[in-house]
Amino acid sequence: KAGVTQTPRYLIKTRGQQVTLSCSPISGHRSVSWYQQTPGQGLQFLFEYFSETQRNKGNFPGRFSGRQFSNSRSEMNVSTLELGDSALYLCASSLDLREQYFGPGTRLTVT
Amino acid sequence: AQTVTQSQPEMSVQEAETVTLSCTYDTSESDYYLFWYKQPPSRQMILVIRQEAYKQQNATENRFSVNFQKAAKSFSLKISDSQLGDAAMYFCAYRGTGANNLFFGTGTRLTVIP
Numbered sequence: 520k521a522g523v524t525q526t527p528r529y530l531i532k533t534r535g536q537q538v539t540l541s542c543s544p545i546s547g548h549r550s551v552s553w554y555q556q557t558p559g560q561g562l563q564f565l566f567e568y569f570s571e572t573q574r575n576k577g578n579f580p581g582r583f584s585g586r587q588f589s590n591s592r593s594e595m596n597v598s599t600l601e602l603g604d605s606a607l608y609l610c611a612s613s614l615d616l617r618e619q620y621f622g623p624g625t626r627l628t629v630t
Numbered sequence: 631a632q633t634v635t636q637s638q639p640e641m642s643v644q645e646a647e648t649v650t651l652s653c654t655y656d657t658s659e660s661d662y663y664l665f666w667y668k669q670p671p672s673r674q675m676i677l678v679i680r681q682e683a684y685k686q687q688n689a690t691e692n693r694f695s696v697n698f699q700k701a702a703k704s705f706s707l708k709i710s711d712s713q714l715g716d717a718a719m720y721f722c723a724y725r726g727t728g729a730n731n732l733f734f735g736t737g738t739r740l741t742v743i744p
Contacts, residue, residue, distance in 0.1 A: 550730055562721065562734035575729050607673060616730055618665070621675035 520546055523612050523622035531628045537598040540625045544591050544612030550574075551593040552619060553585060556607040565608075568593050569615065597627075605629045632657045634724050636735035643712045644743050650697075651707045651738045653722030663725045664698065664705045665732070670718040678720070681705065709740075717742045 524543045532538050544551050553565040564577040568587035585595040591612075597604055605628050611619035633656045643649035655664070666678040681689045681698050688696050693713075697706045709716055722735040 552730055552732075554732075561736050562732075564731040564733070567730050569730075575731050577731065609675060611675075611732075613730065616727070618677055618680055619730070619732060620677065621667075623672070623674045626673075 523610060523620055525610050525622040525625050527625060528623065529626050531630060532600050533630055534600055534602060536600050537596060538600060538627060539594050539596045540608055540627070542593045542610030542622060544593070545620055548612035548614055549591050550613045550615055551587055551591065552611045552613070553593070553595050554609045554611065556609060556624070557605070562609075565595065600629045602629050632724050632726065632733045634722050634733050634735040636722055636738050638738045639736070640739045640741070642741040642743055643709070645712055645714060647712055648708060648710045649712055649740065651720050651740070653705045653707070653735055655703050655705065655722070655724050657703070657724065657726070659726050661727045663727070665723040665725070666694070666696070666707045667721045667723060668718045669721060669737070675721070679707065712742050714742050714744060716740060
């Protein structure tokens with residue numbers, strides 16, 4: 520079974536721009552969670568989608584948003600990028616409330 | 631809020647030896663799940679082992695085992711017969727039963743010395 524895939528793997532954006540990251544979960548997994556990893560703040564939960572509905576949300580500003588499609592693929596969007604948004608963004612999929620399996624991440628650099 | 635603490639930023643172990651990574655957590659919930667994830671230089675997070683809080687028996691996966699002390703809120707990872715491929719960042723994580731979000735510790739960087 521194919522693992523979690525994330526695209527793109529690397530991204531460089533300029534302050535003020537917006538960005539969309541994509542995540543395809545393991546086949547059959549309906550839950551997709553997003554995490555931000557930075558050297559200063561560590562790993563922080565952004566939000567979780569299940570069956571196209573946001574089920575849980577971390578403590579991030581409204582510039583961070585996401586959605587999930589009927590095939591369980593998920594996207595997250597960050598608008599009005601700031602330098603502090605530079606991070607590794609990890610996506611994880613799971614069967615409902617089971618172990619989470621992570622993708623390789625998207626490394627976002629904001630200049 | 632749940633917090634997870636890993637007090638060892640770095641650890642090292644000789645190849646073939648045993649090492650224990652520490653993790654403590656704080657929660658008011660009685661039922662929850664605990665995990666150890668490994669993040670090698672490739673940055674891909676890999677699930678190493680999980681423990682359900684309602685199970686008294688410590689989880690084991692091949693060379694990896696945990697020492698779960700619920701009353702002490704302690705969850706350590708023991709790696710036996712360490713291999714060069716075990717070198718990575720190790721994260722301890724907590725999840726409650728009602729939600730799917732993980733709370734992570736700050737990680738322990740493990741170096742394996744040949």
